[in-house]
Amino acid sequence: MKVNKIILTFSSLPENVTIARMLTSALGAQLNLPLNELEELKVSVSEAVSNAIIHGYNNNPDKFVTLKIDATTDKITIQVIDKGRGIPNIKQAMQASFSTDPERMGLGFIFMQSFMDKLNVESEIDHGTKVIMVKHINTQPPSSH
Amino acid sequence: MKVNKIILTFSSLPENVTIARMLTSALGAQLNLPLNELEELKVSVSEAVSNAIIHGYNNNPDKFVTLKIDATTDKITIQVIDKGRGIPNIKQAMQASFSTDPERMGLGFIFMQSFMDKLNVESEIDHGTKVIMVKHINTQPPSSH
Amino acid sequence: MRKRIERQTLHLYIEGELDMKNANDLKSLIDMEIDKKGIRIIVLHMEDLQFIDSSGLGVILGRYKKLLPLGGKLKISNVPPHLYKIMELSGLPKIIEFLPKKEVL
């Protein structure tokens, strides 16, 4: 099976959220993902990368975020990794409306969960966070929707 | 001075030339490079990445190419790195029309040289090649052209 | 972003992508209109919005909440179809009024 691996490491800057999203989108387009799934992939990456920058690194632009994409013919695996402050209580963090920032909605993990087929979060205080997301690729011709 | 660093490491696959170019282009657009310079940046990256895949790795898709981009307000530095077969005679390789592949034009390095402000090639047989290119960013308002 | 004030209502036409990169700009712009210019009714036109995530949605909800105690209102109009699902998931349509095209002045 053909495998494409892409690793993007970038400064923890707001404009790189766009770059990360564009990369995901370009790769998804090459895999012929339908437009709505491309959209969902983009949102998921956007949420995970924004979290790394905002929560993981407290917007410190000297830090680095890594986005790893593994694409095979039947699934796409995305990892977003920071070496930031980590999440003390992952279960709580993943609940709807939970946010440590009063200005934010606490929907990032909810979107990732809804839009991807699998979501897994690993985190260690002061060592960082790794968000692993999987999307299955429907190789059947579109029919039921 | 604000610095943005981006490192893309990817499978040595033809479709990733598109990805590398798109990334460069997205970053260049954020730096407000004029369209013709964006175009020239894209060609340069395309040539260096194609060389890494074709010459460096002999089209072996299990290998990895790295594209490093460092952007400051006054210049953009691009490195394309492979761990492939290396170039025995760099001076000769950089000459116009020199190619070890009879189907190719031997213009890759010529384009990189013409389109970038600085080009430097480091290579070691069986250890790989690093192409370093610099483009200055004209922060003056456009006038003389 | 295009903006237009008509019958004391601020119409904002949001374009492109609304994420953590520019959500704060939208926040400052709206807060300025509320605080400095006394605007109380805002319609966000979304026909040219290509992408939004929770950072963008958060700023919209935040502006709605800011206007409430001031007796103001924030409405959303013309959400493009590809953004329906994320809007739905966010719960915003249960809180904020979504206007179909023709009801908007």
Added chain:
Amino acid sequence: MRKRIERQTLHLYIEGELDMKNANDLKSLIDMEIDKKGIRIIVLHMEDLQFIDSSGLGVILGRYKKLLPLGGKLKISNVPPHLYKIMELSGLPKIIEFLPKKEVL
């Protein structure tokens, strides 16, 4: 890619990006027309070409060289302005005939 045969001339309308990813497809397509269908005159229309690099230019030069000893010809038409410089640098205009729009049938 759109193609059209008229008065024994093959017209190919190249779109998008021509690089190492798809240059070989163009090569195979043209070689098939030459070898199997006996095509000897080819016009490459480039108005919709967005990007080209030395891999793409190499395939074009290669097809030109293949046609020469067969008494054939390859011409290029409608190069978009943003590709003038790379065309110039490649030296192709000194070898291959470039047609302005109106001369092309």
